[in-house]
Amino acid sequence: MSFTSMGEAHRRIADFLNRFSEAVSTQDGASLKSLLSVSSNSSLLLSLADDLNLYQDWSRLVKQAERNSHTLGEILVPHLRCVQSYRSGRFVEAYAAFEKSANAFLQEFRNWETAWAVEAMHVVAHEIRILAELADKELASLGKNPEKLQGAGSFLMKVFGSLAGKGPKRVGALYVTCQLFKAYFKLGTVHLCRSVIRSIETAKFFDFEEFPSSDKVTYMYYTGRLEVYNENFVAADQKLTYALMHCNSRHEANLRMILKYLIPVKLSIGILPKMSLLDKFHLTEYTNIVKALKQGDLRLLRRALQEHEDQFLRTGVYLVLEKLELQVYQRLVKKIYIFQKQKDPSKAHQIKLDVIVKALKWLEIDMDVDEVECMMAILIYKNLMKGYFAHKSKVVVLSKQEPFPKLNGKPVSS
Amino acid sequence: MLPSSSIWSAASSSNHSVEEGSQGHAPVITGHYSWPASAGQVAVSWNYGANNGPLENATSSSSGDHYDPLRDSTGSEGAHFPTNSMSQTSASSNLSATNGNPAYAGYAQYPNSTYSYGYGNMQYQSNYYSPQQANYTSYQQAGASQNSGASYQPHSSFQNTGSYATPTSYSGTYFASDHQTAAGCPTSGYVNQTNYWNDGSGGGYPLQYANYPSSDTNSAPSTSNTTTNSYSYQPECNQWPINYGTSVSNVNCTPGPGSMVSSTVPTATYPTQSANGSYSYASSQPPPPGTTSWRGDLGLPNLPSSQAQNAVACYPSSSWEEKAPTVQNYNLNQIPSDLQKPLDLKLPLFENHDANGKTTCSYDPTSSLQVFPSGQVSQIPQQPLQAISAMDASRVSKMQIPTNPRISSSLAVGVPKVDKEGSTTNTATKPAYLSVQVPKLNNQLSSSDDTDAVVKGAFPPSVRSYAERCFSRCKDDSQRDANKIILSEIIAKAKDDSSLWTKNWDMEPLFPLPNSNSNAADRNILRSTVLSTPKFPGRRTKSRWEPVAEERMDIKVAQVNPDSTKNVSWAERLAGGRIHENEWNSMKLPLPQPPPLNKTPQRPLKKSRFSDISNITENGNSSSESDKEQELTKHYSSAIALENSPEEKKRREHRSKRFENGQERRTDGKQFKPRAAGVGNILRKASAMLLAKSYDDQCSRAVEDINWNALTVKGTSQEVEKRYLRLTSAPDPATVRPEEILEKALYMVQTSQKNYLYKCDQLKSIRQDLTVQRIQNELTVKVYETHGRLALEAGDLPEFNQCQSQLKRLYAEGIKGCQMEFSAYSLLCVILHSNNKRDLLSSINSLSNAAKQDEAVKHALAVHSAVSAGNYVLFFRLYKAAPSLITCLMDLHVEKMRFEAIKCMSKSYRPTISVSYIAHVLGFSTLAQTGFDGENGANGHEDCEEWLRAHGAVLIVENNAELQLDAKASSSTLYMPEPEDAVAHGDSNLAVDDFFTRAS
Incomplete structure (x- = not known):
């Protein structure tokens, strides 16, 4: 002084x-x-x-x-x-x-x-x-x-x-x-x-x-976050996307903040980001989650959630990410379906419950037949899978047309 | 007597308040004088009260008046006040009293510190404080007192409103609800007004009153005040706080103005008052008249004589008994004070003081009614009345008396003893009054008038009131004689010093009665006979006052409890109290001899008896009075029997007759309760006094610095079992159990074989005792945990939530308990019963790592993931594997989960699913994992079938004879049936209602 x-x-x-x-x-x-x-x-x-x-x-x-x-x-x-x-x-x-x-x-x-x-x-x-x-x-x-x-x-x-x-x-x-x-x-x-x-x-x-556009972006960001809390994914997607599109591209920190919420929202409506995007904005906590969704790897998803649990809880997206599990199941069954189709197209649409249980075992996820059956029922119920479950024979019978409908920007029906 | 009676009547509604006020005043003055000390203290306290109290008293009385008119007009509402005659009035008085207490405390402090300030300032501050205090204490202190008031519903409303404290009480929590229930707006409005009064006390009175009458009349006094008042009216309870604020602001403005107003207003106000009075009458609103009278009072300082006249005029015109009387009383009070202390610059203050004193006096009587045995009550009122104003008062009283009949009826209840003693005392006192100049005027009012006239010529009215006070203490002729002698000496001395007109007689301590002890004994006998003591053997040796504590409070308590012996002790204590009084005097005004405490002791005794009774019967009485609650009275049937006994009734009648003049009737039948409340009030007052004292000691102290610990109740009850009763007044230490007893009680509950409703009741009373004593330790945690578990077991979610939130707080304070267990419960609650994702997030986020390792918490988290994924298989597995209490919690979610699951199944399964599988998966088989075969399986199967059918599922029997669910058919027919048995799950309120209807 x-x-x-x-x-x-x-x-x-x-x-x-x-x-x-x-x-x-x-x-x-x-x-x-x-x-x-x-x-x-x-x-x-x-x-x-x-x-x-x-x-x-x-x-x-x-x-x-x-x-x-x-x-x-x-x-x-x-x-x-x-x-x-x-x-x-x-x-x-x-x-x-x-x-x-x-x-x-x-x-x-x-x-x-x-x-x-x-x-x-x-x-x-x-x-x-x-x-x-x-x-x-x-x-x-x-x-x-x-x-x-x-x-x-x-x-x-x-x-x-x-x-x-x-x-x-x-x-x-x-x-x-x-x-x-x-x-x-x-x-x-x-x-x-x-x-x-x-x-x-x-x-x-x-x-x-x-x-002013800066205010608009901020406003959309916050209202978008509110929609995430309410698990109102469509509105959240719309608001956060608006914020992302109008945000000055030089403000990477702001973009990153928006993406932190937008990515889980997009994931939950079935839209996966490119890995390069995650890398660019250092959103690596989502990397494994995206991977898990792509591979149908339930174990990977659970691990990723556990690993970043604190962070996700703090930002408030934990519950959103947790719900991605159903999509991972879907992906898993779809993979089995694809394998079966390669082997024997005529029987591909019938998937034995045992097979799924075994697949989960490989993933070190210990679920018994009842539980897997329940999950299959839920997949069908939530329209992630078309078909029905035959209880007596313990077989998932898939529809021949588009057995795994895509979400296409719609949230999983509740 | 007339004046006094009138005052009483006016006060009757506010009796309690008066008492409290008096107490509060006393405390203020002395710091600790509890109101029992009132006799000895009375004089002092009155004066004080006058300072602080006046407002309150005025308010109370005014409120009472107002009320009465209201009653007339409105009927039901009015009934609260007007009907006062019954318990309601008493309750109202209690309320006001309670209210008064907090305010008082505040006042007291202020007065001491700020004595020099104008009324307005003092009041203002006091008001200010009181709210704050209330807030701080939240429950016990001011709040508690108020609370108590609140509990009596009708009364409560009054109390709440009345109580300044209301704000505080609100903060306190319980009370607010009570307030609302009670009377509703009108009462609250009144209260508000009263508050204003208090606030305004200095100059505010006129203004406030003005408000009542409506803008026209008001305009004259002061627009601002009126406006505020009007606000307060409508808003009711809620508004209180607001009113407060406003009133406070008003007060602030007025402090100087207060005096100004009084001086200036008088002329203008007088006419207005009269007009108001008429208006009010027409409208049937008591307040206006009261207001008018107040105005008159205000004016009085300037023009005492004119005021008196005005007051008189008002009364006749008003013809509203209670209102007018009260008004008159006030006026009278003020006038005398004016007369007495015109000399001082502080005249306005003094006047106020006087008025206060008067009011306080009236309060005392009322209080005595409530708290003390009936006899005491009557006496007290008389004294105050007398004190208030000899001449004017007398006139007023006359006026009032006619109107008061209602009150008198109410009073009667409270004062069995009063009749005899009171009559004696009254006559005695009045004569005493007269005796100063006209020894024996048996006729209360008429004689008093004459005497008054005489007295007026020779003595300042304050002297007269002083004499009245002195005589009012006398209970028998011997005492009266002694009193006469001493009094004449004092007066002669004063004449010699030429201090007759300069002395603040209102502040003058009463001299001790030489014969007090022996007299006391006599009195006791009298009382016992009168009161039919046999019925009320001094059951409770412990005084409620004890908790209040320290110093004088203790003294008082002790006095109160030890019936016969108490008198003596009282005197002693009074002596102690006197010292305080003297201090006060020294502080404020030179006041010589501590007067005889005889009567006061007696009164306290009587009151104590009553209070005991009332305590016993508290609930019963109150409930009995309110028809609805009569069931409760069964518990107190014995006590009730006492009350209802012919003797009691007789006494009541006596009292009522006596007090026809007075406003006391309000309290009558219900006075018992009021008394009980009064006791609480006293406690509160005591605490308020303590507060006040602390203020006195350290005027500069911030409210935060008040040692609340010193005000905490310490229980003395040795009863292990105690029914829960929501506090409606300050807790009575005699009914509060100390920690070791509570521990026993907890053990008793834990090992009890009785049903949940019993246990819940017991646990709630334990919780109450803990709260009241501010015990927060592992025992507290244990109690809440026990209750939480029991509530879960019974599916009583609301109760569980209460426990849970308390536990959260206690755990956060580092008190050990089964924290993991309960964080699992709370997690489950959020998961299963709340749809708030943010709550869920934050409660998961708040789990420590250690918590996440806990089995119960893990289980809860697993439940969460099962619910979130809709995994019903997992959910029911967890359900079966859960510890019993968690099962109870999950029980509440089972139905929903099952329905969701069956919807899912019927959509995804084709063509059929066996019912036995469903039973297995959806947890119908009661024993885990064994559902498929054996008896359990069969049972589960049947339950499941029944459940499925109840939900609209289509069941078919296939060739192998196994029952199947037709999935496709069911998917369109499933529905959620109306819950017929909602009670079975959770809605324990219904269960409780059911229980009580059966029990009754």
């Missing part, structure tokens, strides 16, 4: 205040943005924090500056305090101060007719979430109840309310929605997303295509 003098500090603080009030008075959203982004660690704000520490009496300066623009003091005083606290790593304080400042800012923002400050509002929305997360971390480390993110969530709802209207600010609503999603997903309270989604998707003044 340089040895700034009091005078220097004083000058720079005053400078910051001037810039702030000027940005507001000239409605310069871009420069206002940079003054608000506390967590950006910009050199401007970092040095400002040092100056504030040096020049303790800065609130007097704010008061002076307030003469010109009366209401800004309510924003600036807590904002500067936040900058100060953030700099010294006291995030709980920083969050509290920022929340005050943000509320005051929102108050002002409501009065601004045009959308010039929407981006600045976005910065506020983003900052408050980031700061809340940091504050929660700090609280948790102190053994206290981390509740700031929840508070940030309710602030964001207020912001959403101020944007969701017919005015020009409505294009900013989706960004805030995405911030809300992030907070809710982190909190594990995804059910709260529903009300926001409903207003986005049903309100007449929202034209989805009108929103």
Whole structure:
């Protein structure tokens, strides 16, 4: 840290205040943005924090500056305090101060007719979430109840309310929605997303295509994830695919995040990715699963699931992947069918249960006749196999036409 | 007497509250004075109460008034309050009392700390606190008291609403529901109002009242307040919290304003009040009148005389008995206080205090009714009344008395003793009253008026009220004489010092009665005779108060329990209490002699008896009163018998007659319950007092710093067996079992041969005792585990879920138990009974690696994969192999699984499947793996056949005589039959209902 003098500090603080009030008075959203982004660690704000520490009496300066623009003091005083606290790593304080400042800012923002400050509002929305997360971390480390993110969530709802209207600010609503999603997903309270989604998707003044594409991608990503939770694969596929197609291809991390969910969804509707795709995005946890699906190797699937169980559970795709087992069975029976067909086409459509049991034994999967019979019945029941099972003779009798219908983008019927 | 009676009547609904309030006040003042100490403490506490209490009291009384009118108008709803005469009223009073307690506690603290502040501030803060406290305590403390109130349904509603605490109570949980059940909106609304009152106490009263009357009248006092009030009304219980908030805000604003309002408002309000009064009457809404009266009170500080007049006028016009009386009482109270303490800058406060004191007094009576034996009740009321206002009060009381009849009826129930003693005491007290100047005015009201007039000329009303208080303590002539002498000395002295008009008589401690002990003994005898003590041998030696604890609370408790001996002890304790009082006095106002505690001790005793009885019969009484619950009363039949005995009835009648003036009738028949509740209230009050004391000690302390441990109940019951009864008041230590007994109880349940319903009941009472005592250790875990297992066995999923969620919390706190077993259960619950994938994910994700190695957890995970794949073969294998309890859990899913399986089979199998195979695969054969042959197989076969037919399967017999399922035909005919026997699986509520209908 340089040895700034009091005078220097004083000058720079005053400078910051001037810039702030000027940005507001000239409605310069871009420069206002940079003054608000506390967590950006910009050199401007970092040095400002040092100056504030040096020049303790800065609130007097704010008061002076307030003469010109009366209401800004309510924003600036807590904002500067936040900058100060953030700099010294006291995030709980920083969050509290920022929340005050943000509320005051929102108050002002409501009065601004045009959308010039929407981006600045976005910065506020983003900052408050980031700061809340940091504050929660700090609280948790102190053994206290981390509740700031929840508070940030309710602030964001207020912001959403101020944007969701017919005015020009409505294009900013989706960004805030995405911030809300992030907070809710982190909190594990995804059910709260529903009300926001409903207003986005049903309100007449929202034209989805009108929103910035980055927001659209984020929105689709999160709503797609929600559909995965609900095991609503068709909708999930559609949303995640949208996100993938519109995501900037340079943002590989984002693409990877989308693929993490899209791949299991696609698998469960019978569409397998190329191995090269998995390699490209380092999604190797799916490699063996795809292989298992291709080979009908039940053991491989189970192993892969076990190996990455924690990860899959965390991302929430475990249950989806678990259901792929039926498709593996299908593939296995199909392979047997193909072998039989090569041997004796006339009897290929009759598969003895013993054969399947034996095949499973080779895979070191110990299932007795009853259980395998049950699985065959389920395959037929779920329309993964056409035919019937003759109980007395313990034979699967396959239909002669297309005995193994493909899913073709449809989920396994439940 | 008249005033007092009127007050009482008004208070009657709020009797409990009054008590509590008084207690709370006392605690506040002294910190610990429990309300039994009230006699000794009374004076002090009253004063305090006045500060804090006034609001509450006012609220309660006001509420009561309001209620009455309501009753008139609305009938059923009104009935709660108006009908009060019965238990309901008492309940309501309890409620209010309970409510009051929390609030009080808060108040108390504030007053001490913030005494200098305006009323508004104090109240406000107190209110504020009380909610917080409630939250903290959640159950026991404030919440508990409220809770208790809640349990009595009718009452509960009141209580809830009334209780400031309501907010707290809500947090507490149980209560909220009770509130709702009870009365519903109207009551709650009232309560809210009362709360407001409290909040507003300083200046708020007028405003609040205004609300009631409707905007017109309100407008004059203060728009903001009125508006808020109106809100509170409609919203009911739920709104409480809101009201709170609003009220608080109001209060904040008003603190200064409060006084302002009172001063300014009076003129404006007066007219409005009168108008309101009329309105209210017309509308049949008691609150308006009450409000008007309040306004009058407010005004009083400024214009005492005018207020008094107003009040009087209002009353006549109002003609609503209870309402008017209460109002009057308030006014009167306030006026006297005003008169007395005009000198001080704090006059408004004082006035409030006075008013509070008055109200508190009234509370005390009510409380006494509930808590104490009847005799006590009557006495107490009188005292308060007297204290409240000699002259004005008397007038008011007269007015009120006529109206109160309802109340009186209610009162009667509670106060068998009261009649005799009360009569004696009343007369005595009144005379005492008079005695100050006119020794013996047997006629209650009329005489009092005359005396009042006389007194007015010579003495400040507060002196009169002080005298009243003193006399009210006297129970026999000898005491009265002694009292007279001492009192005259005191007054003479005061005259000499020229402090007669400057002294805060309301704060003045009562001097000890010289003869108190002997008197007490006499009194005891009297009481015993009166009360037909034989019936109520002091059963419980343990006072409920004990738990409350420490200091004065203990004292009080002890006093209460030891009936005969208690008197003495009381006096002693009172002496102790006095010290506290003195402290208070020193803090606030110079107050000389601790007055005779005689009566107080007696009262407590009486009350204690009652309380004992009531405890015993608590449920029974309450239930008996509410027809529906009468079944329960069977358990308490003996107690009930006592109550219903002719003697009891007589007493009740006596009381009711006596109190016709008073509002007490509300409580009458039901007073027993109220008393019980009152006891709880007392406890709560005690805790509130403790709280208050802690506040006093450290005004700066944050609510968080309150040592809740000190407030935790410690059980003393030695009974191993205990029926579960949802708490409706603060827990009574005498009925709470300590840990070692609970351990025995658990063992008893575990080894009991009785059915699940019995065990469930027992376990719930154990859980309650644990919770109430905040015991969280391995025993707690064991209890919940035991209950969880039993619930599973019985298919009682709701109960199981309760246990499960508690266990989760307990395990998370590191208490050891069968964690694996129960995490398997919870996993299965999610797997089988919830369709929420996220829940499932998170519960699987939360399993530790060690947990995944556990057999039970592994089994549960296997069940999960079987269910998710639809693998019915695996599922039924796991079903058969499962430990018995998991089988129970899986049982609930079996039907669904089977149906799914049979659908699958009939679609995939052709042409047929043998039924024996189905029986085997779908787990119909009861013994695992043996299903194919032998008897078991045959049994399973038959069951299976029956099940298949019930589900619409087409069965055919083939040539080999084996029964087959025609798959193709069945695939279109399968259906899920309506569950005829849903009760068998799980819906234990039905089973319980069934049980009770049979039992009754």
